[in-house]
Amino acid sequence: MENIVEVENLVKSFGNKIALKDATFNVKKGETFGFLGPSGSGKTTTIKILTSQLQHTAGEITVFGEKLSKVKDPSYMKRIGILTDNSGLYERLTIYDNLALYCKLYEINVSRIDEVLETVNLVDEKKTAVQKLSKGMKQRVTLARAILHKPDLLFLDEPTSALDPVNTMHIHAGLKKLNQEGTTIFLTTHDMQEAEKLCDRVAFLHEGEIKLLDTPKNLSMQFGDSTIKLVLKGNQTLVVDKNGEGAEQIYQYLKNDQVLSIHSNEPSLGDIFLQLTGRSLS
Numbered sequence: 325m326e327n328i329v330e331v332e333n334l335v336k337s338f339g340n341k342i343a344l345k346d347a348t349f350n351v352k353k354g355e356t357f358g359f360l361g362p363s364g365s366g367k368t369t370t371i372k373i374l375t376s377q378l379q380h381t382a383g384e385i386t387v388f389g390e391k392l393s394k395v396k397d398p399s400y401m402k403r404i405g406i407l408t409d410n411s412g413l414y415e416r417l418t419i420y421d422n423l424a425l426y427c428k429l430y431e432i433n434v435s436r437i438d439e440v441l442e443t444v445n446l447v448d449e450k451k452t453a454v455q456k457l458s459k460g461m462k463q464r465v466t467l468a469r470a471i472l473h474k475p476d477l478l479f480l481d482e483p484t485s486a487l488d489p490v491n492t493m494h495i496h497a498g499l500k501k502l503n504q505e506g507t508t509i510f511l512t513t514h515d516m517q518e519a520e521k522l523c524d525r526v527a528f529l530h531e532g533e534i535k536l537l538d539t540p541k542n543l544s545m546q547f548g549d550s551t552i553k554l555v556l557k558g559n560q561t562l563v564v565d566k567n568g569e570g571a572e573q574i575y576q577y578l579k580n581d582q583v584l585s586i587h588s589n590e591p592s593l594g595d596i597f598l599q600l601t602g603r604s605l606s
């Protein structure tokens with residue numbers, strides 16, 4: 325599959341502080357790529373560099389087949405969507421008027437506004453001034469603006485960090501739809517469930533270094549143990565090996581009608597991160 329982003333040996337330092345150490349990764353066209361790491365691991369710094377908001381110290385970056393220095397070109401910026409914590413919304417204007425301004429900028433029809441407001445669950449609030457919105461609602465307006473022009477590549481920095489579970493579900497469904505329609509997504513998060521749900525591949529970032537990069541499924545197989553968990557009547561939990569002896573045990577419990585549930589003992593992305601770095605993602 326074609327790479328839409330190629331990053332080689334990326335380094336970023338702020339004075340003596342090294343925020344990114346030799347990070348190398350690619351984002352493939354059409355995928356949702358997750359950058360997972362705890363606070364301070366370098367996620368926002370990476371997004372800022374990839375979207376030309378910050379200069380990197382060393383390394384090679386290519387986006388859409390062009391060296392990063394050219395990405396500032398307006399024709400490139402039109403192919404990119406960005407959601408960061410810096411909203412850039414006009415507080416006194418309504419949601420609709422904010423988005424209408426961007427429609428003009430991107431030269432797209434205002435009929436698209438209702439579509440994106442549907443995605444972020446804000447159709448009924450479109451005539452409300454931004455200054456009257458909650459933090460989570462503003463985050464949803466910013467996301468609506470980021471996807472207004474159906475970008476080829478969408479950068480999302482912790483897209484659901486200020487949202488409640490219902491709105492998070494709404495946004496996840498919207499992002500899946502956008503991805504199915506062809507937008508490649510680069511997403512940072514410290515929410516492992518979000519990553520498991522949305523991402524085709526994930527990179528684990530720890531103290532500015534990429535520790536691991538693969539599909540969630542491969543990681544779970546690589547780090548999983550070869551056991552099966554049984555929950556028996558009376559809520560007793562039993563872990564058995566995936567071998568002939570384990571099979572015999574499971575058979576006996578099933579035969580005696582003692583089994584409530586059977587699960588393979590797969591680690592979550594959070595478990596894997598903990599195993600790898602000794603610290604949790606949040």
Ligand SMILES: Nc1ncnc2c1ncn2[C@@H]1O[C@H](COP(=O)(O)OP(=O)(O)OP(=O)(O)O)[C@@H](O)[C@H]1O
Nearest residue numbers: 338341343361362363364365366367368369370514
């Ligand atoms: N402008 C800056 N000047 C100095 N240090 C900075 C600057 N921006 C970021 N850093 C440092 O670089 C490191 C990575 O920060 P970054 O914001 O990329 O982390 P993050 O993974 O996005 O964290 P969070 O999840 O809290 O947003 C941190 O140690 C941070 O203090």
